[in-house]
Amino acid sequence: MAVRAVGYFREGGGQADCASLADQNRRFLEFCRARAYEVAATFLDGAGAGGERPGFRQLLDYLRRRPENVVVVVDRLACLGRDPREVARSYFQIVSLGASVACLSDEDEDATAAIIAHWRARDKRDRLSERVRAAMRRKAVKGEVLGRPPYGYRAGLRHRLEVVPEEAAVVRYIFRMYTQEGLGIRLIARRLNEEGYRTRRGGNWSMVTIRDILRNRVYLGTYSRFGVRVPGSHQALIAPDDFRKAQDRMAARRTAGGPRTVSPFLLSGLLTCGACGHRMIGVTRRQTWTRRSDGASSSAQYRYYQCGSRTNQSVCAYHTRRAEQLDEEVRLATIAALERAVAGDGAEEDHGDDLPSPTRLRGQLRNVDRELDRLMEQAAAGRMSRERFQALSVELAQRRLALEEQLAAAEARSRARQARVERRERRQEALHQLRECWEELAFEDRQAVLREMLARVLVFDDRVEPVLRE
Structure with missing residues (x-):
């Protein structure tokens, strides 16, 4: 079976600056051609990815599905993370999923030995950086200028x-x-x-x-x-x-904000013609006439909703509803729809209460990271063989991958639960306003309540069907 090569490119690099994305891709393709590897996929993270690294998450998902005979190719080992811990964690996660790692900048480098060396150098850099920061803080406390003085x-x-x-x-x-x-x-x-x-x-x-x-x-x-x-x-x-x-x-x-423009029609933007599916629009007609009895002039104003395709394209029948009557009909229909929805929200069950909480899982992830730190410190100090360090680190990586999957599921479950609670509260508040406070609400507040609750309203000649937002 041919070796499948997967490229992981990172813009801006982690501990060390990686080559440009174009150069990484070019060198990756040359690497594959020279060894007759099959180019299977490429994943990348931009300079603004930070700690999220969606490209690396996608790489791990790919390896979970197709782990056989895969080599992950990177520009250099340091491009796997922002610091020595993240580099080690990323490397051992890849290895734990059955893939190997090849570095374009140094193909003969022993990755495990390089990780230990990076950790050993990190301690020295951290101590130096802290001394520099402490000295600069002492200068700042004295009011001494650090960097370029401000204008003036x-x-x-x-x-x-x-x-x-x-x-x-x-x-x-x-x-x-x-x-x-x-x-x-x-x-x-x-x-x-x-x-x-x-x-x-x-x-x-x-x-x-x-x-x-x-x-x-x-x-x-x-x-x-x-x-x-x-x-x-x-x-x-x-x-x-x-x-x-x-x-x-x-x-x-x-x-400061500018003046607010409010549509004179309560249901503007919400109504859909049930016959043709086009938007319905508010129309105002003014009529003036002269009375025969005394010659006096009279006028009246009519407000109604009409299918927009009839008005603009003449492609629909004459579907029209008086504005005041339709406004009230939609209010009552929305109340009925919300009452059914609130009852349904309360009936939904959450079957995940016996699963670990996100807080607990994050604590377990921190424990795994601390254990990896301990292993790297022992290996850097020469108190653990390279082989044992790699074996234990792979085990930790497998544990971390499992915990990350559980955390993603727990967070999704928590978000869904919170969304249900918030949705139920919003709907209950809207019901209160629609049933008990409607007459006291200003036009803008009435419109806001309806627009928050309704995605659209299907209008037929004999009924309306409100569609609630999720």
Whole structure:
């Protein structure tokens, strides 16, 4: 039987930068041609996949279905995960499903030995990184500048922020235009550019740059970095009242909304003609006439729903219903449909109460990861042979795969249960509004209740059939 090759490509890589997706695919195909392997499938995870890795999940599902004589090809071992633990976990999960792993960058590399070496190097990197972070936090507590100083300041003596007079004047000008002159962010950027002001790099001002300056608490004299906030660490450029006015105005602009347009017909967008399946539309007709008795003018307005295909295409019979009567008929029919649905929701049984909860399964997964960490620490310290480490790690990978399947089922069951509870509560509240509060509800609230509950309403000449949302 020919060997089936499956490619797993990762954009951006994990611990080490993988080649581009195009290069990974090209090298994978060359690898298969050189060995006469059958190209069976490819899976990939983009740079934004993070911890979810849908491509890797699909790869595992593929291996569960067709594990015989399969080799998983990766650019390099480090592309299997973001850190040594994830690399090891991914590698042993693949092996536990009966497949082997081949690395394009180093075909002769012993994967198990490489995993142990990565873990050993990780301890050294972690200790160094923690020392660097601790030193930077100590500097931040002292108010010392870390990184590029914000516009309006420079790093001065003892690495503290010092005012740059020319830039500070621009910062104050920006706040004055925003809080006192009432200019918007776009107009502020335009005025600065028209008046010849330039950013620190000599470029034009943009809305993003202006907005960042208006939001930055550094201009109050507060230095923030690495979760450390040091008030009064340097000279402020903006008074607290002016800064607060700027924040209040930006918050008001984010929450302000335009006028709401409401359709004058309660059932707009919900009605479907039962005869032809097209939408029904609301129609208003105004009629004016002159009375013969006294010559006075009179007028009346008629509101009704009509099949849209009749109005626009003349392809349906004249199916029309008076708006007020149909509105009430739909309300009563919706009440009846909701009463049946609520009774059905209460009758549904949940047969999964004896199964492990998602919380318990996540705890078991964490225990498996801790056990894998312990195995790698022992192997890295030379207290366990490579062969025993691999055998025990494969067993752990099998346990983890089983737990992941149980967790996926438990989470789906939990989501379904919660959805049923929430759906029942929404329907009960809608019933209360339709039966007992309808007359007191504003038009917008009535329409919102119906649209939340109904997917559509089939309208026939002699009846209506509401279709509830799930």
